[in-house]
Structure formats: C-alpha cells, structure tokens
Amino acid sequence: MLDLRRLRLLCDLSRLGTIAAVAEAHTYTPSAVSQQLAxxxxEAGVALLRRTGRRVTFTAAGHVLVQHAGAVFAAMEHTTAALAAVGAGVSGPLRIGAFPTAVRTLLPATxxxxxxxxxxxxxxxxxxxxxxxxAALRDRRLDVGLLHDYDVVPVKPDPTLDSVPLLSEPVHLAVPNAGGLGSLADAGDEPWILATAGTLCHTVTLQVCRAAGFxxxxxxxxDDFATVLALVAAGQGVSVVPALAAAEPPAGVRLLPLDTHRRTRVAYRTGAAAHPAVAAFTSAIQAAADSIGKKP
Structure with missing residues (x-):
C-alpha cells in the first residue's frame, strides 16, 4: 500500500526539481525527505529515483507513478467530499486564501x-x-483560494487544481486629476508607480505599456493598490489598476479605461468541487461578486 503523504513528496519532487526545494516547501530536512522517498x-517494490551524489532523477517507474498520482489524489478528494455530503450539514473548518483586494471587497459579504x-x-x-x-492548496493549508491572471498575461492552469470563473474586471490607467492625460499613449513620458519586479502586476504593466509603444x-x-492610488492622487505618477481595487478611488485620481481585463477564479483541489463547504463558499462568493456588478 502506497502512503499518500510520501506519494505527494514524490510529486513535489517532480514539480520542484530538487530534494532541498521539497524539504523547504514542507519544512522538513532534506534527509527526512530522502528517507520518506526511500x-x-x-512500498512500490521498484526503484523510483536514480541517485548520483546529491542529484536525483526519475526512473521510468517514477515517471509512471507521478503520472497516475493525480488520479489518486482526485479520487481521495471525491471520496472526502462524498463522505462530507452525507454528514450533518455544512460544518467544520474552511480555510480560505484570498488576495488583499478581494479580502476588502468580496470576502466581507461572503x-x-x-x-x-x-x-x-x-x-x-x-x-x-x-x-x-x-502550493497552499496542494499542501492542504487551504481548502479554497482565489487565483487571478490577465488576458494579456494568461497563467497556465495547474493540473492538480480545479477552478470556476468568478469575475472578469476591466483594468484602468489611474492618473492624477491635475494632469491632462487622456489615454495610455499619452503616458509614455510620465513617471510610473510599478509593482515589485517579478510579480504578475509588474509583468502586466510592462506588457500593456510595450503594446502602446513605450x-x-x-x-x-x-504592491498595495490603496498605496498606489494614494501616490497617484499625490501627483507622484500613473499606474495600472484593476477595477475592483479602484471601486472608490481617492479624490484627485482619474481612471481611464484600458482594453485589458483581470480574471479571477475560485480554486480548490481536483475532486473537491462537491464538498459541501467548498460548494457553499463558491456559491456565496459568486453572489458577492454579482452584487457589486462584476459578473464573469
């Protein structure tokens, strides 16, 4: 019988590439991870890894096991959901992960x-x-979480997760009221307020601006949109801001529509959609999104 926790470690090794990375993700020592994989x-009765010094590679059997592991984990989630559905109503812990804008706007009503x-x-x-x-969903630190991407920078779906669309919101160029800017094309010579390099928001802004020729x-x-808008209001520059983050912009900020959208999804582990708590959360947050006029 294969131990599911150890099987998850093997899948994480395939995803992350090194035992050290797996150990860091699970707050284990590399030695503990190696022992669990051994x-x-x-348990499998075959070699799953080849070890050369500190380097490990997968054998053919290791690749086969990783390929089938997703179905094993999904079956367990289906089973857990089915058992919860015959229990005493919607109860128990529900761990929710959400980005700051959603915490302020969508989650209170939810x-x-x-x-x-x-x-x-x-x-x-x-x-x-x-x-x-x-990663928090895979490691079972969360039960549901909110993901987003942008139409100009789509994010590749994670095969270990299922998700449903929640909302698609327009993106704006936030500019100071005092300036005479009328479009993105006018902002090429303006100072900008950018997110941290390497973040999705930073990448999106670069993509949008490059498409406009600068x-x-x-x-x-x-990185906090409230801070960004405060800086724009103070005349410190311009920035790209999604509509949900700019629902109530401060005085001194003007919003110019862009031909770009941010897309938010509710995500959970594959097979967990029918879990009563997950289904209840999905329904409640969809109602909250509809109530503010940001329908998918």
Whole structure:
C-alpha cells in the first residue's frame, strides 16, 4: 500500500526539481525527505529515483507513478467530499486564501452570508498572493483560494487544481486629476508607480505599456493598490489598476479605461468541487461578486 503523504513528496519532487526545494516547501530536512522517498520505493517494490551524489532523477517507474498520482489524489478528494455530503450539514473548518483586494471587497459579504446560512462552518481567512495559493492548496493549508491572471498575461492552469470563473474586471490607467492625460499613449513620458519586479502586476504593466509603444519609467514601487492610488492622487505618477481595487478611488485620481481585463477564479483541489463547504463558499462568493456588478 502506497502512503499518500510520501506519494505527494514524490510529486513535489517532480514539480520542484530538487530534494532541498521539497524539504523547504514542507519544512522538513532534506534527509527526512530522502528517507520518506526511500520508504516509498520499498512500498512500490521498484526503484523510483536514480541517485548520483546529491542529484536525483526519475526512473521510468517514477515517471509512471507521478503520472497516475493525480488520479489518486482526485479520487481521495471525491471520496472526502462524498463522505462530507452525507454528514450533518455544512460544518467544520474552511480555510480560505484570498488576495488583499478581494479580502476588502468580496470576502466581507461572503463571510456574512456563510455565517448566516451555515453557522457550523469554521471560517479562517489568510491574505495571500495568488501566486502562493496553488502550493497552499496542494499542501492542504487551504481548502479554497482565489487565483487571478490577465488576458494579456494568461497563467497556465495547474493540473492538480480545479477552478470556476468568478469575475472578469476591466483594468484602468489611474492618473492624477491635475494632469491632462487622456489615454495610455499619452503616458509614455510620465513617471510610473510599478509593482515589485517579478510579480504578475509588474509583468502586466510592462506588457500593456510595450503594446502602446513605450517602456514605463519607474519612480516608485508599491504592491498595495490603496498605496498606489494614494501616490497617484499625490501627483507622484500613473499606474495600472484593476477595477475592483479602484471601486472608490481617492479624490484627485482619474481612471481611464484600458482594453485589458483581470480574471479571477475560485480554486480548490481536483475532486473537491462537491464538498459541501467548498460548494457553499463558491456559491456565496459568486453572489458577492454579482452584487457589486462584476459578473464573469
């Protein structure tokens, strides 16, 4: 019988590439990970890895096991969901991961609705960058999470997760009221407020600006949209901001529409869609998104 925790370590090794990376992801020591993988090989009865010094590569059997592991994990999620569905209503812990804008705008109404309709649910919210959500779901630190991408920079789907569309929101160019800017094309010579290099927001801004024929000149770097809008209002530059983050812009900010959209999805482990708590959350947050007029 294969141990599912060890099988997950093998899949993480395939995804992350090194035992050290797997150890860091699980807060184990590399030695502990190696021991668990050696035990998994004994359980499987075949060699799964080739070891050359500190380097490991997969054998043919190792590749086969990783390819089939997704179906094993999905079957377990289906089983867990089915058992929960015959239990005593919607109850138990529900760990939610969401990016800051969604925590401020979508989650309050969602949590109120869930608390009213399903008082036995234990709701726990973690503010998290969408890039961190897939790993948190796979590691079972979250039960549901919000992911997003942009139509100009699509993110490749994660095969270990299922998701449903939540909303598609327009993206704006935020400019100071005092300036005479009327379009993105006018902003080529303006100072810009950019997100941290390497983040999705930073990449999107570069893509949008390059499509308009220029590279933005950074004056400030900020990742929180409230901070970005405050800097724009102070005349410190211009920035790209999704509509959800600019629902109530501060005085002194003007929003110019761009031909770009941010797309948000509700994600969970493959096979977990029918879990009563997951289904209840998905329904509640879709209602919250609809109520603010940001329908998919």
């Amino acid at each position: 035990t998994l090989e004994r 949590l109120v609705a869930l608390g009213r309709d399903h008082p036995a649910l234990e709701l726990m919210v973690t503010e998290l960058d969408p890039a961190e959500v897939p 590279v933005p000149r950074a004056r400030h770097h900020a």
